[in-house]
Amino acid sequence: MxxxxxxxxxxxxxxxxxxxxxxxxxxxxxxxxxxxxxxxxxxxxxxxxxxxxxxxxxxxxxxxxxxxxxxxxxxxxxxxxxxLPNQQGASIEAGVIKKQRLTPDIIRLVLEYQTPFNFFAGQFVNLKRADGLTRSYSIANIPKNDNILEFHIRRLPNGQFSSWVHDELEPGAQLTLSEAQGSCHYLSGRAEQPLMLIGTGSGLAPLYGILADALAQDHSGPIHLYHGSRDLNGLYFVEEMRELAAEFDNFHYTSCVSGDASESDHVKGRAHDIALSSIETLKGWRVFLCGHPEMVNQSKRMAFMKGASIADIYADAFHVMQDKK
Ligand SMILES: Cc1cc2nc3c(=O)[nH]c(=O)nc-3n(C[C@H](O)[C@H](O)[C@H](O)COP(=O)(O)OP(=O)(O)OC[C@H]3O[C@@H](n4cnc5c(N)ncnc54)[C@H](O)[C@@H]3O)c2cc1C
Ligand code: FES
The missing domain is CATH 3.10.20.30 (Beta-grasp domain)
Known part of the structure; x- marks a missing residue:
């Protein structure tokens, strides 16, 4: 011992x-x-x-x-x-300025920070509340000069942090942020490369940021975004995505429902199955996978089998804390 x-x-x-x-x-x-x-x-x-x-x-x-x-x-x-480290990287204070319901289970949380903060849309930060409870959330917006960060937070049954955000956190409250982490974000440089974005639930948050960044940086290659949910209630930003797809010729959006979606205009099935079966080869593509860990792991394997290079697969699995009990 x-x-x-x-x-x-x-x-x-x-x-x-x-x-x-x-x-x-x-x-x-x-x-x-x-x-x-x-x-x-x-x-x-x-x-x-x-x-x-x-x-x-x-x-x-x-x-x-x-x-x-x-x-x-x-x-x-x-x-x-x-x-414990005295100063673990940057530690930034931010205030809640908006809370908006996107689906029955997902809230859009908008924070404003006061001190300089560098990030790429799609990276994640650790949000810490006053008693020290800390969880990771992905950034859904691109940096502008407005000191704003946007998150999409899904309520997990009995989840400590997500339930607190949904039920108790109100505009005016303060949170502490870590520096932005992770490599799941858009990088300019290969503007013609086709992009495949696949996400489930609040996994749309980083993809939304990555898409906004790619479009803002004039990405010219095709961009395919597949967003999936078990039921109709889990999809959000559908109209906004369809409007973007109408505006940008190179952007293609598919909303998918794996459960009962009869009489809806969404595709029936799991987002990653539909996305990956619709393309013959992913050779030369850049692939972004965000959301449920099982979906992310399966899709990584499938994307690799379809020809995507490992270096071109970016993934953020929304792992939740594993309680030994
Ligand atoms: C890189 C990264 C990025 C992420 N980005 C996002 C994002 O953008 N949006 C988002 O919504 N989430 C995101 N997540 C997930 C997020 O960090 C949290 O894990 C999630 O919100 C759950 O936290 P919680 O405190 O609400 O749940 P927890 O309290 O951690 O509980 C997690 C689950 O375990 C169960 N549980 C807890 N205790 C017990 C117990 N004693 N016995 C049995 N079961 C138990 C709970 O019911 C719950 O379902 C991300 C995760 C990572 C790693
Ligand atoms: S790396 Fe997340 S708790 Fe240790």
Missing amino acids: RSITIGESTFSCQPDETVLETLLRENVKVPNGCRQGLCQACLMRSLDNSPPASAQVGLKDTLQKQKYFLACVCRPERNMTVA
């Missing part, structure tokens, strides 16, 4: 435990979100031994060199003395 020392206290880490699990069990407050090594909310630093390499995957090399690691995926290989 390994020991974890933090400040004046030392705790035993059980063989199957992560550093995060040990510290939370001992009531040490460590910010956390996805608990799967993705959101980087649980960043910590080792003050003695190097952390296992598997706990540093995805961290900038400068952070790796300074022995930063992700506590939620760190199973210590030897005893560790650890600390």
Whole structure:
């Protein structure tokens, strides 16, 4: 069994435990979100031994060199003395200026930040409320000069953060943001390349941002966006997307319903099945996949099999925290 020392206290880490699990069990407050090594909310630093390499995957090399690691995926290989980072990247205050219902389960949350903040539409930030509860959400708008960030937040049954956003968070309230993270965003440079965007539920948020960015940067290649939901209630921005498709010749939009969609003008089936069966080859395409982790993982494989290069597949799976109970 390994020991974890933090400040004046030392705790035993059980063989199957992560550093995060040990510290939370001992009531040490460590910010956390996805608990799967993705959101980087649980960043910590080792003050003695190097952390296992598997706990540093995805961290900038400068952070790796300074022995930063992700506590939620760190199973210590030897005893560790650890600390919370004094200043984990940028920490920005933002105020809620608008809350708008998009579907019965999805809210559009608009925040205004006061200090300089760099981001690409489609990246995600960790939103933290006053008691430290932190979750990741994708940015749905492109940077302008208005200091605005837009998120689409789906309520999960009994979900702590999403239920709080839906039921309690009101305009005027303040939240703390991490710096923007992730590589799921549009990059200019290959304007003729065909783009395939596939999302489910609030997975439209990053895709909406990526689409807006591509159109704003005069992307000339075809852009296909498939948005899927189990039922009609889960689709949103349908009219807006259809208007964009009418305005831009190279933009094609398909809304998909996998459950009962009789007498609707949406395509019946799962968005990724429909999208990927409609195209013979994805060789040379750039592919963006956002939303349900199962859909994202399946689509990644399917897109690769259809010829897309791994380097051209960008994905954000909306993993939710895994509770051991
Ligand atoms: C990179 C990234 C980007 C994301 N972007 C978005 C986005 O743009 N929009 C969006 O809506 N979401 C997004 N997510 C998901 C988001 O971060 C949250 O995971 C999600 O909102 C759920 O958080 P929560 O606190 O509401 O739920 P949690 O409290 O974390 O609960 C998650 C689920 O587990 C269940 N659960 C909780 N505790 C228990 C228990 N003890 N036993 C059994 N079940 C339990 C809950 O019922 C719930 O269904 C993103 C995730 C990632 C990793
Ligand atoms: S990376 Fe550890 S909680 Fe998200």
